[in-house]
Amino acid sequence: MSRTHRIAVLAGDGIGPEVMTESLRVLDAVESKFGFTTERSEALVGGAAIDDGGHPLPDATISACEASDGILFGSVGGPKWENLPPDTQPERGALLPLRKHFGLFANLRPGVCLPSLTHASPVKNELIPNGFDVLCVRELTGGVYFGSPKGREERDGETVAFDTMIYKRSEIERILHVAFTAAMGRGKRLVSVDKANVLASSVLWREVATEVAKDYPEVELEHLYVDNAAMQLCRRPDSFDVLVTENLFGDILSDEMAMISGSLGMLPSASLGSKKEGSDLYFGMYEPSGGSAPDIAGQGIANPIAQILSVAMLLRFSLGEADAAQAIEDAVAKAIDDGYRTGDIATGAASEKKVGTKEMADAILAN
Ligand code: NAI
Numbered sequence: 509m510s511r512t513h514r515i516a517v518l519a520g521d522g523i524g525p526e527v528m529t530e531s532l533r534v535l536d537a538v539e540s541k542f543g544f545t546t547e548r549s550e551a552l553v554g555g556a557a558i559d560d561g562g563h564p565l566p567d568a569t570i571s572a573c574e575a576s577d578g579i580l581f582g583s584v585g586g587p588k589w590e591n592l593p594p595d596t597q598p599e600r601g602a603l604l605p606l607r608k609h610f611g612l613f614a615n616l617r618p619g620v621c622l623p624s625l626t627h628a629s630p631v632k633n634e635l636i637p638n639g640f641d642v643l644c645v646r647e648l649t650g651g652v653y654f655g656s657p658k659g660r661e662e663r664d665g666e667t668v669a670f671d672t673m674i675y676k677r678s679e680i681e682r683i684l685h686v687a688f689t690a691a692m693g694r695g696k697r698l699v700s701v702d703k704a705n706v707l708a709s710s711v712l713w714r715e716v717a718t719e720v721a722k723d724y725p726e727v728e729l730e731h732l733y734v735d736n737a738a739m740q741l742c743r744r745p746d747s748f749d750v751l752v753t754e755n756l757f758g759d760i761l762s763d764e765m766a767m768i769s770g771s772l773g774m775l776p777s778a779s780l781g782s783k784k785e786g787s788d789l790y791f792g793m794y795e796p797s798g799g800s801a802p803d804i805a806g807q808g809i810a811n812p813i814a815q816i817l818s819v820a821m822l823l824r825f826s827l828g829e830a831d832a833a834q835a836i837e838d839a840v841a842k843a844i845d846d847g848y849r850t851g852d853i854a855t856g857a858a859s860e861k862k863v864g865t866k867e868m869a870d871a872i873l874a875n
Pocket residue numbers: 523582583584585586587599603772773774795797798799800801802803804809810811812814852
């Protein structure tokens with residue numbers, strides 16, 4: 509019996525459509541190899557949608573996403589739309605509302621530097637002899653970014669401003685289940701990052717992490733304070749497998765990890781919502797960690813790997829096609845091992861095959 513999945517395809521702006529085209533060719537290839545099909549609903553988002561009908565997130569786009577098992581997203585934004593009022597700009601007006609609309613509370617950002625690309629990492633190469641491969645699981649819809657009260661007022665003749673870091677037990681539990689599940693599928697080591705020596709919300713976080721750990725006896729759980737975690741990522745990057753943390757800490761640590769990984773053009777991401785009824789799969793949105801790269805858009809030189817690996821994450825977490833996902837990841841690693849390099853990861857060494865967007869995808873397809 510053939511398996512059919514529905515996906516929404518939102519290519520967006522800048523390099524988005526260029527890398528999306530290549531990632532869909534890779535999806536075609538794994539579909540025929542692994543015997544499933546996807547029904548793809550392409551919809552406008554971001555600047556492209558503003559140009560078409562005046563709004564960065566049209567109702568038709570939301571409907572296409574609602575009817576899907578997962579969303580494949582390119583990137584949005586660019587200089588053309590920069591001066592619009594904030595809430596109607598491509599990123600603020602499309603990306604954030606999409607996350608909110610679908611309750612995408614778990615942000616998965618793999619920080620991966622393949623062994624042959626460690627030259628791109630600013631970390632001393634002897635610290636990452638086997639490359640770097642850590643998954644950051646960041647809580648995305650709670651914490652200090654959304655807590656109330658939040659505001660600014662005059663008190664005793666002086667301006668004060670305040671935010672509230674707040675977490676419900678249920679919010680911590682669900683993100684920890686995502687992280688433990690991810691750890692089960694990898695090296696079975698999880699580091700939970702908090703600031704339990706100072707913050708009440710972190711004390712609860714640590715308690716809940718310790719409780720949830722009982723459901724996953726095979727996973728080794730370690731707790732680190734966030735300041736120490738930031739140091740250890742630089743000092744012993746090799747020792748991490750999966751890291752889970754709240755919204756603000758995750759925002760900062762995932763950028764640190766992206767930097768250690770070297771190139772933005774290599775890094776996918778997933779934003780997951782609830783598990784689907786009676787299933788281990790999540791509804792989610794998958795996109796490169798970088799943006800629309802207007803500086804290189806339209807030249808056919810963008811690295812398509814972040815988008816292609818986003819397809820792999822979609823297959824793994826939303827469509828239940830783990831073998832196809834693994835095949836894509838292996839094919840990408842082999843293309844890199846074989847020396848194929850887009851501009852962002854090239855060093856100019858004679859052994860490298862300098863390629864553009866399409867040729868990189870061709871190399872991956874051939875694998
Ligand atoms: P950016 O990630 O687009 O670009 C930063 C640098 O990384 C640029 O030099 C770019 O050429 C390079 N880069 C990024 N992806 C690449 C790839 N696949 N291959 C080769 N090089 C790559 O970030 P920037 O410049 O801050 O923002 C540009 C636009 O993208 C802005 O309008 C911003 O609002 C938007 N943006 C959208 C995001 C999204 O859709 N999720 C996320 C971040 C920014």
